[in-house]
Amino acid sequence: MSKILIVDDSATMRKILMRVIRQAGIACEGFMEASNGSEGLERLNAEAGVQLVLSDINMPVMNGIDFVKAVRAQPDRGNITILMVTTEGSEAMVKTAMEAGASGYVTKPFTPETIRAALEGIGK
Ligand SMILES: [Mg+2]
Numbered sequence: 001m002s003k004i005l006i007v008d009d010s011a012t013m014r015k016i017l018m019r020v021i022r023q024a025g026i027a028c029e030g031f032m033e034a035s036n037g038s039e040g041l042e043r044l045n046a047e048a049g050v051q052l053v054l055s056d057i058n059m060p061v062m063n064g065i066d067f068v069k070a071v072r073a074q075p076d077r078g079n080i081t082i083l084m085v086t087t088e089g090s091e092a093m094v095k096t097a098m099e100a101g102a103s104g105y106v107t108k109p110f111t112p113e114t115i116r117a118a119l120e121g122i123g124k
Pocket of ligand 1 (some may be wrong): 008009010056057058059
């Protein structure tokens with residue numbers, strides 16, 4: 001078990017995601033939160049044990065695509081799971097996110113089952 005990092009500029013959405021992860025029965029010893037990609041990188045670098053990140057795409061300062069690229073650019077972050085959770089459901093955006101290094105993709109609104117299925121699909 002490890003901590004899960006939630007990156008979203010909406011505090012309400014972060015709360016919803018934490019609740020949904022618990023409802024989905026995903027093993028987790030605690031949550032960390034960040035309101036944009038830049039903060040997300042800071043949190044990741046402060047905590048070695050994060051194996052799962054859920055990230056929004058549209059955020060100020062650093063968006064989710066640049067965040068994923070920055071995480072994957074770190075030598076020891078190749079195997080961390082990054083699930084995008086976003087309103088941006090267009091095929092082009094999904095492709096952009098996956099090419100940037102995202103592990104999977106969920107469109108808002110979502111249910112606990114949607115999140116669980118997405119994580120099972122990428123082997124988490
Ligand atoms: Mg947003």
